[in-house]
Amino acid sequence: MNLRFRSALTVLALLMVAVSLGGCGKNTAKSSLAEIRRRDTLIVGVFGDKPPFGYIDQDGRNVGFDVALARELGRVLLGDERKVTFVTLEAANRVAFLQSNKVDIILANFTNTPERAEVVDFAQPYMRAALGVVVPNDSPLRSLSDLKGHVLIVDKGTTAESYFVKNYPEVELLRFDQNTEAFQALKDGRGAALSHDNMLLFAWTQANPGFKLIEANLGNADVIAPAVKKGNAELLNWTNEQIIRLRKEGFFRRAYEKELRPHFGSAVKDPSTVLVEDPST
């Protein structure tokens, strides 16, 4: 028994050493522009189940608004929009993928928040985001103030989760890893409502007419931006230049018409309410 206890302590001590070493080690930037050109492919983290931003179409291809931007960046940097390797990820592990050098850039509907800005570097924004809340059409809930005492479904690691944790701690949260599971849980009646980015919900309610939005503009007027690993100034500057240029060239307006309008339908009247075309506004 003594031996067992001692070995358990040894394991614990080793673990702590490993944790502290991991924290101290300076990771070398593996996502320099030279390195990306050498390997001849840009590795981008995107969503796989969040239409219309990043999802998989019937042929198994990555598609969506974020994916279109990723392909454009690949075309500019490497001369071919096919020279982009997509890594599908979940909201909660976006930061980890950057930190562990698994992707060069995250283009996954990534809202710029102060907490996240401490651990990754956000480039120039390309969209605006607020939070929405959906309920079944026959729900008695009319607005945010009715949510108290009800179960609200969210995705782990999203701005929706942190907004309700901070501002409405009395609302009980049911947290899922993936969108598919969260929306299925709403359909199964496991929560009274679901909160997510408003644009995602615009699209979802178009596709699921049994549900309606009771809130569409919650939270700070946040912006969505590409993110690179903290400290990768070279890639950050390059990405910033591209975003500014693409805004001027009307790329986002074209991508909106192609990727977003078919999903949003009449839910969004004016694209300029969701696109960042002039960051001063």
Place this chain on the structure above:
Amino acid sequence: MALDAPFIARHLPDFGRAFLLTLGLGVAAIGGSLVVGLLGNGLRHVPIPGARFLVRSYVEVARNTPLLVQLFFLYFGLPALGIRWSGLTCAVVGLTFLGGSYMIETFRSGFDAVKKEQIEAGLSIGLSRFQLVRYVILPQALATALPGVAANCIFLLKETSIVGIIAVPDLMHLTQGLIGLYYKTYESLLLLTLAYLLMIVPASWALFRLERRLRYGHRPA
């Protein structure tokens, strides 16, 4: 590297709650699995046609499908059939379903190891069927099966870490949530590891002691 002590202090109560939930879930699953394991072995010996086949089929299905799939079926599949259990209920049922099949096999090895001569000797001195089971078969079978049973218990405690996928707020689910919200990866993982050690090291030690007591006669001279 500096750990964020205020963060740890602030979220220690969260870990306390998740610890109790995880432990409760594990204990319920172990209890349920032991009952299923013994009943399953009982069923193998009753003269009901098909009982053996039923137990055999259950063991094969439960052991050869991942727990993840079983939990998804219970949580997302059953509502389609009109059965809607809470996440916690699904977790207990899922873990018991899986653990029960392991326990059946482990107990079986114990029962099969009881020598035929022992049973014949018991019968020859006129023991009743109940006495035979109570005083001859069970003590020997359980002692033989105990190391395997103990391993199954530890396995079930650790296997609770998967129930977060159906939104049950266990230790793993809490940790992933905190990392996602505040990006305090090292602090959260440290608390998580300590919590599991705090749960499993004492459990492992207690099972080891129990084993030494019950298997006294089995120890090599």
